[in-house]
Amino acid sequence: MIHVLIFLPALAGLVALVYPRWAQSLGLLATAVSTVLGFGLLLGAGSGVAAYAEIPLLKDAGVYYAVGADGVGAVFAVVIPLVVFMALLAVREAPGRMIGLALLMTTGLLGIFLSLDLVLFYVFYEATLIPSLLLLGVYGGRDRVRALMKFALFTLSGSLLMLAAILAARFVGGAESFLLRDLLAARIGGAAALWAFAAFALAFAIKTPIFPLHVWLPDFHAQNHPSGLADVMGTLYKVGVFGFFRWAIPLFPDAFQAFQPYLLFLAAFTALWAAWIAYAQNDWKRMLAYGALSHMGVAALGVFSGTQIGAAGALFLLAASAIYTGGLFLFAGWMHARFGSLELGPTSGLARHAPALAAFGLILFLAMVGLPGLAGFPGEFLSLLGIWQASPWLALLGFLAVIAAAAYVLGAYQRLFHGPPGKIVAELGGPEWGFAVLATVVIVVLGVYPALFSTPISEAAKAFVSVLGGGQ
Amino acid sequence: MIPTAILFLTGLLATLLGVEAPVRWVRWVVRAGLALALGAALFFGAEGQAFGGLFLYDGFARVAGVVGIVAGLFASLVGARYLERTGMERFEYHALLAYSVFGVQVMAASANLVVILIGLEILSLPLYALAALRYDAKSEEAGLKYFLLGAVASAVMLYGIVLLYGATGSFAVSAVGQGPLYLAGLLLVLAGLFFKASLVPFHWWAPDVYQGAPTPVTLYMATGVKAAAFAALARVVVGAGVGGLAGAVVALVVVLTVFYGNLGALAQSEAKRLLAYSSVAHAGYIALAVFGPNPAPAMGFYLFVYALSTGLAFAVLSQLDEGEGVPFAGVKGLIKKSPMLAGVLAIALFSLAGMPPFAGFWGKYLVFVEAARGGQYTLVAFALLTAVVAAYYYMKLLALAFFASAGEGGKTPEVPALAAVTMGLVGFLVLALGVFPGLVYGFFNVGNLVP
Numbered sequence: 001m002i003h004v005l006i007f008l009p010a011l012a013g014l015v016a017l018v019y020p021r022w023a024q025s026l027g028l029l030a031t032a033v034s035t036v037l038g039f040g041l042l043l044g045a046g047s048g049v050a051a052y053a054e055i056p057l058l059k060d061a062g063v064y065y066a067v068g069a070d071g072v073g074a075v076f077a078v079v080i081p082l083v084v085f086m087a088l089l090a091v092r093e094a095p096g097r098m099i100g101l102a103l104l105m106t107t108g109l110l111g112i113f114l115s116l117d118l119v120l121f122y123v124f125y126e127a128t129l130i131p132s133l134l135l136l137g138v139y140g141g142r143d144r145v146r147a148l149m150k151f152a153l154f155t156l157s158g159s160l161l162m163l164a165a166i167l168a169a170r171f172v173g174g175a176e177s178f179l180l181r182d183l184l185a186a187r188i189g190g191a192a193a194l195w196a197f198a199a200f201a202l203a204f205a206i207k208t209p210i211f212p213l214h215v216w217l218p219d220f221h222a223q224n225h226p227s228g229l230a231d232v233m234g235t236l237y238k239v240g241v242f243g244f245f246r247w248a249i250p251l252f253p254d255a256f257q258a259f260q261p262y263l264l265f266l267a268a269f270t271a272l273w274a275a276w277i278a279y280a281q282n283d284w285k286r287m288l289a290y291g292a293l294s295h296m297g298v299a300a301l302g303v304f305s306g307t308q309i310g311a312a313g314a315l316f317l318l319a320a321s322a323i324y325t326g327g328l329f330l331f332a333g334w335m336h337a338r339f340g341s342l343e344l345g346p347t348s349g350l351a352r353h354a355p356a357l358a359a360f361g362l363i364l365f366l367a368m369v370g371l372p373g374l375a376g377f378p379g380e381f382l383s384l385l386g387i388w389q390a391s392p393w394l395a396l397l398g399f400l401a402v403i404a405a406a407a408y409v410l411g412a413y414q415r416l417f418h419g420p421p422g423k424i425v426a427e428l429g430g431p432e433w434g435f436a437v438l439a440t441v442v443i444v445v446l447g448v449y450p451a452l453f454s455t456p457i458s459e460a461a462k463a464f465v466s467v468l469g470g471g472q
Numbered sequence: 473m474i475p476t477a478i479l480f481l482t483g484l485l486a487t488l489l490g491v492e493a494p495v496r497w498v499r500w501v502v503r504a505g506l507a508l509a510l511g512a513a514l515f516f517g518a519e520g521q522a523f524g525g526l527f528l529y530d531g532f533a534r535v536a537g538v539v540g541i542v543a544g545l546f547a548s549l550v551g552a553r554y555l556e557r558t559g560m561e562r563f564e565y566h567a568l569l570a571y572s573v574f575g576v577q578v579m580a581a582s583a584n585l586v587v588i589l590i591g592l593e594i595l596s597l598p599l600y601a602l603a604a605l606r607y608d609a610k611s612e613e614a615g616l617k618y619f620l621l622g623a624v625a626s627a628v629m630l631y632g633i634v635l636l637y638g639a640t641g642s643f644a645v646s647a648v649g650q651g652p653l654y655l656a657g658l659l660l661v662l663a664g665l666f667f668k669a670s671l672v673p674f675h676w677w678a679p680d681v682y683q684g685a686p687t688p689v690t691l692y693m694a695t696g697v698k699a700a701a702f703a704a705l706a707r708v709v710v711g712a713g714v715g716g717l718a719g720a721v722v723a724l725v726v727v728l729t730v731f732y733g734n735l736g737a738l739a740q741s742e743a744k745r746l747l748a749y750s751s752v753a754h755a756g757y758i759a760l761a762v763f764g765p766n767p768a769p770a771m772g773f774y775l776f777v778y779a780l781s782t783g784l785a786f787a788v789l790s791q792l793d794e795g796e797g798v799p800f801a802g803v804k805g806l807i808k809k810s811p812m813l814a815g816v817l818a819i820a821l822f823s824l825a826g827m828p829p830f831a832g833f834w835g836k837y838l839v840f841v842e843a844a845r846g847g848q849y850t851l852v853a854f855a856l857l858t859a860v861v862a863a864y865y866y867m868k869l870l871a872l873a874f875f876a877s878a879g880e881g882g883k884t885p886e887v888p889a890l891a892a893v894t895m896g897l898v899g900f901l902v903l904a905l906g907v908f909p910g911l912v913y914g915f916f917n918v919g920n921l922v923p
Contacts, residue, residue, distance in 0.1 A: 058834070058909050060917060061841060119837070123828040130827060133867075137875045145871050149864065156863045160856040161835075167852060168845035192849075199853075326512070 002051040002067055005037040005077060006110045009084070010018040013103030013131075020096025024088055027099050031085040033104065038077030045074040045456040046191050047463075049116070050382045057120070062170070062177035063076050064118040069435075070463070071456030072245070072315050076113040079319045080106060080236055082442070090330040090435040093337070094227045098139050101131040105233050112239050118178040118247065122159070125239070129155055132230075132237060147216075147223035154216040158203030165199035168192055169251055183251055184467070185275070197255035200248035201263065208240030208296050210263075211270040221289040221329075226342065228333030231285065232326040235292060241299045241318050245311060249303070250467040256306075263304045264390070268397040271297030275404035279411065284332035284342040287412060291368060292325045294401050302383030303400050306468055310386015312461040316381025316454055320446055324367040324375060327439045331361055334432070338425040345413060349421030356428040358417040360436045365409045367443045370402055375446035378454060473520045473529050474715075475537060476577040482506070483570035492562025499548070502566040506545040506573065511595060513538050514915075526584050533581035533916025536703035539779050540576030544569055546779075546898065550787040550891040551688030558606050558795040560686060568598035575695055580703035583644045583711070583923050585661065586631045588704045589626065592668060595700055596622050599693060603685040606795065614684025621667070621677045629664025631658045645711030646922045658712055662721060665708060668701035671759060672727040672728040675752045676838070679736070681746035687793045690744060691786035694751045695779035698728065702758055706771055709762045711922045714846065722759055727854060729756030734861040743798040746865060747785055750824060753862060754778055757839055757855060764842025772916035774835035777823065777905060782833050784820035784898050785822035788813050790886050796903030806873040809884050812892060814873050819899045821866040826859060831905035 012030035016023035044050050052068035055306030069077055084106050088099065115121040129152070133376055135146045173188035188196065206213045224230040249256045256263075271294050278290035295317065302314030335356070336342050351358035363374070370376040380402060388395040428436060446453060482505025490498045513534055521528045529537075548569060555561040575595025582588050600622065604615025633643065635657030640649040648654075667674040682690045712718040733753030740746040758778070761771040790800045791813060792806075807814040823832035836859070843852050887895075905912060 056910065058913055060913065061838060123833070126833070127828045130822060134874075137871060145875055148871065148875075149867060152867055153860060157857075157860045160854065160859050160863075164844075164849065164853040164856050167840055168849055171841075171844045172849075195849075398826055436809065 001037055002041070002053060002069065002104060002114065005034050005041070005081075006067065006114060007107055008034055009081065009103040009110070010107035013100045013107070016100030016103060017097055020100065021094035023099035024094075025105050027088045028085060030103065031081040031088065034106075034110070035085055036080035038074065038081060040457060041069045041074040041077050042452075045069065045071050045459070046458045050074065052116070054328070063119045064117045064177060064179055065120055066166065066179055067111070067114045067120075068116050069114055071458070072242070072462035073114045075315070075319050075453050076242075076454055077110060079322055080113070081110050082237060083232060083322050086323075086435055086438055087326060087330055089431060089438065090429060091227045091229050091333060094225070094229050095139065098225065098229065098460065101114050101135050102229055104131040104231050105135070107239070109236050109239070113242065116180045118169065118180065118183060120178075121247065122163060122166060126159055128237060132233065135230040135233065136220065136224055139230065141223040141226075143219070144223045147219035150216045151220045153215065154206050158206040158266040161199040164205035165196035168183065168196045172196075187251060187253075189254060189307045193252045193255040194258065197248060197252035197259065200243070200252070201259060204240035204243035204248055206240070207238060207243065208300050209238070209293065210240070210266050210297065210300055211273060214274070214293055215272070217293060218286050221285040222283065224285075226333055226336040228329040228331075231288075231329035235325050235329065236322050238292075238296060241296065241303050243315055244300070245315060245464060246304050250464060251305075253468050258467075260304060260306065264301065264387075264394050267297050267300035267304055268394045268401075269297075270294070271301065271401035272397050272404065275401045276409060278407035280405065282344055284328070284335060284344060287344065287354075288325065288328050288332060291405065291408065292321065294405060295321045295325070295368075298380055298383050298398055298401060298464075301387045301394065305383075305386040305390040306465070307386040307389050308458065308461045308465045309382050309465050310390065312454060312458045313379050313382025313384070313386055315379075315457050315461070317376075317383055319453060320367075320375040320379050323439070323442055323446070324364050327364045327443075328368065329362055330435065339423060344416060347421040349417070350425070352421050353424050354427040360428065360440065361417065362413060363440055363443060365413050367447075369406045369409050373444070373447045375443040377447060378450035382454070473522065474516055474796060475513040475541065476529065476574065476581065478505060478509040478512060478543075479570060479574040479577060479790060483567055485572055486563065486570055487568035490567055495561055495563045495566075498563040498566045502570050503548050505570060505602070506541055506548065509539045509573075510538065510545065513541065518628075523923070526587050526594070527578070527581055528583055528923060529581045530923070532703060532706075532756045532768045532772065532921055533577070534582035535768070535916055535918060536699045536775065537577045539699035539772075539775045540573050540580070542695040542776070543692050543699070543783060544573035544693070546783045546787065546894065547688045547692040549894040550691070550790055552888050552891060553886075554686065554688055554790045558686065559756065560605055562605075565602065568602050571687075572602070572692070573696060576700040579700040581883070583645045583707055585636065585645060585708075588707075589633060591700065592629075592664075593626060595697060596626070596668075596897075599689070599697065600864070602689045603681060603693075605689070606686045608795070610684040611686065614681045618681045618685075619679055625664045625667035625674070628660050632660025632664060636661060645707045648712060655717055658718060659721065661708060662705075662718065665701060665705040666725060669705055669755050669759070670752050671725045671755050672732045672752065675733070675755075678744050678752055679748040682751070683742065683745045683797060687744065687786060689791040691783050691790065694747070694786065695783050696752070698755065699757070699775045699779065702755075702771060702775060703882050706762055706767055707921050710767065715764055719763065722762060723848070723851060726756045726759050726851060729753065729759070730855045730858040734858045734865075737865045738861060740865075741800050743789055743800065743803055743869065744786075745797075746792075746869065747782065747789070750862065750865070751782055753858070754782070754824070757836060760843040760848070760851065760855060761839040763846035763848045763851070765845055767842055768918050768921055769913070769916045770838035772843065772918065773913065774839050776912075776916070777831035777835040777902065779819045780898050780902050781823035781830075784816055784895060784902065785824065787891070787895050787898075788817045791887050791891065798874055803869065803872050804876045808877075809893060810887065812896075813885065813887065816895045817873055818870055819902050821870050823902050825866040826861045827863075829903070829906040831902045831909070833906060834909040844907040
């Protein structure tokens with residue numbers, strides 16, 4: 001079952017590349033099936049790993065195709081195909097091959113979250129980059145090649161050094177294979193662990209991203225296809241926080257503790273600084289890029305706190321922000337389709353002649369601010385609670401970032417939707433309703449019943465903290 | 473054993489036949505001979521030895537030999553259009569190719585320095601002629617440069633062999649001696665092999681020769697010849713022991729090679745030359761494998777997937793090349809002119825950059841594992857760091873082919889059906905081995921390099 005869940009989107013993607021006309025329906029079907037299967041995993045998730053499967057890939061070299069879903073894996077096995085499903089509902093005029101690439105990426109992302117072998121994780125992590133580059137390179141804006149080079153070089157410099165650290169993680173400690181459990185049984189220490197952790201941290205900091213390694217992000221979003229589909233995939237691809245949680249910190253706990261203060265500071269700074277920059281943006285995608293960056297800073301704070309509550313909050317935030325940030329990028333795509341530009345100005349007065357559209361935008365914005373009762377709140381709150389236990393001063397910076405979010409989001413909302421009426425555009429209509437209703441339902445459900453995600457995530461976070469030794 | 477004999481007979485037959493029969497026949501005789509040799513090497517095993525162990529066709533020789541045959545066959549199957557355009561379609565071309573592949577088998581199949589040198593000469597002499605076969609200034613320059621420098625390298629190596637014999641009283645690669653005589657001999661032999669493997673600082677000929685030589689010949693040089701050179705190099709280094717001087721020299725050379733090869737490629741604006749530098753850099757990665765406790769499988773696998781990927785890239789260039797090389801402008805907007813060529817090029821470049829799920833990733837992975845097992849983490853980290861640079865110039869080429877609009881005068885390259893099918897198959901293989909590396913790994917999992 002888990003193999004179908006992972007590889008069905010890729011299969012649909014390959015067919016879509018050959019027959020672009022079927023892309024949208026195929027994609028909707030495949031991601032719907034994957035979502036349902038993921039939901040099955042989520043309902044069955046206990047304290048252990050569900051649906052574990054292990055097939056030797058290169059047996060003599062100790063590489064296995066090993067996948068399975070712990071609580072976190074199960075949550076993302078739902079979130080990833082669900083978000084892609086919603087994105088396919090929302091975009092109407094995306095080229096078929098572009099959807100095919102997005103579906104290939106979906107499989108890569110599912111593989112990242114479900115693999116339990118370090119080399120397999122790396123394979124998925126890198127393989128996902130290829131469709132992502134093609135999405136940007138083929139369908140991007142005028143400056144796409146520059147943005148693509150920046151994105152590719154940042155990602156690759158991190159991940160190639162990580163490959164060296166992956167080898168060290170096994171061979172210095174003499175672990176039998178690259179399976180997570182074998183690696184945990186023979187953890188390495190000393191200077192080697194410090195170097196290896198540094199390499200992992202660099203790779204994941206680029207992918208979180210954390211200041212000052214975020215510079216690829218704004219261009220990446222600004223140059224991607226205006227429909228927002230590629231941005232949604234890019235948002236899902238920000239797997240750094242998860243990488244710290246699943247691999248870097250459990251494999252090298254002592255090294256992590258040595259780096260912890262610096263990492264915490266950088267994460268806090270990212271959260272606050274990005275919120276500040278977001279406030280000054282004049283372009284939908286740049287504003288969203290910085291806003292999402294600020295949220296990632298908060299999530300990183302949660303994981304770096306090394307507490308169960310913080311880690312659980314961080315992963316909840318990662319899952320939830322994929323939904324509402326992705327939703328906002330798609331919303332920006334609608335704005336582009338209606339106004340022909342991504343500037344924040346011309347949408348003024350939208351609330352008057354397209355109230356449903358504006359109301360939906362408001363829900364997404366409020367989720368981003370972290371209004372209690374919507375999906376953004378539980379993750380943010382738990383992350384900050386965790387960091388409060390580790391370092392109240394840094395928690396203060398985190399709180400400031402959250403308050404700043406309210407400022408830039410509500411400021412943007414006021415400028416966007418109220419004010420003097422501008423061009424009259426179409427109201428929410430047709431298939432757009434499907435996306436709007438589904439996204440609203442998911443955001444509200446996660447807001448009022450967060451246990452759906454937070455219970456399985458907490459189980460996994462408990463294991464994470466026990467590896468660290470002590471903590472809350 | 474049998475494949476080597478088949479190749480020798482193929483060369484003879486092609487030469488004799490060529491005098492009378494039309495060149496078309498010779499072409500097919502050589503292709504059939506190469507295919508037959510490949511089949512024999514793959515399915516007969518046919519390991520054994522002759523001449524009192526001087527000729528030693530062991531598992532590793534078989535692996536390197538297969539890479540050589542595949543390279544020759546690949547060059548023959550995709551080169552038709554280029555030969556026709558440049559008026560190179562003569563029977564000598566095909567016969568020389570067969571002789572050179574025969575030389576690869578000999579060089580790979582010995583642990584005796586003299587036989588290695590003989591193999592080196594058998595594979596090189598036809599290549600000097602092949603490089604100059606296009607009969608224009610650039611091609612002649614390439615041939616002459618290759619010949620003069622190659623002759624010097626062979627002489628240096630021979631001198632080293634003599635010194636080693638003086639120090640140890642043996643031609644076996646495993647004979648270890650002491651003192652300045654031995655060390656000097658070892659260094660000279662290594663220098664000769666570094667030259668053939670195009671490792672820095674013995675790589676100077678590579679960019680010029682690769683650029684000037686006919687593109688299908690370059691394809692073969694960059695892949696088949698490397699397999700033979702590395703087979704011999706690995707035997708010599710492992711025979712002398714990586715703990716000693718040989719290991720230290722190789723480590724230094726690896727650092728220089730990955731650094732210089734990748735940075736050199738950055739500055740290029742001609743696709744053949746760029747791939748020449750990239751193949752220099754790859755030589756550095758391949759050499760990393762010798763530090764591990766069991767280098768043969770990693771090295772063999774890397775050589776094989778590298779031959780497929782680089783061969784694929786040069787195969788695409790062979791279709792675009794009108795005899796004057798392939799400047800970047802010629803690659804621009806390839807996706808619109810020929811989606812098939814662009815797609816195949818993308819597979820080749822992603823594989824060369826070492827990105828999963830393409831076969832190149834597992835090649836890199838295996839050699840890095842070997843180096844890590846040998847404790848060479850610094851070397852691994854350094855090699856990986858330069859791989860970022862490599863990714864940049866591969867992306868640059870890819871961005872030109874995919875994302876740039878076509879330049880003016882964009883003719884649609886007509887790809888002959890045979891070449892198209894070959895490239896499609898190899899591209900599929902690169903992808904399939906990337907997803908299921910275990911399929912062929914067993915073939916490369918052979919034992920000792922030194923008897």
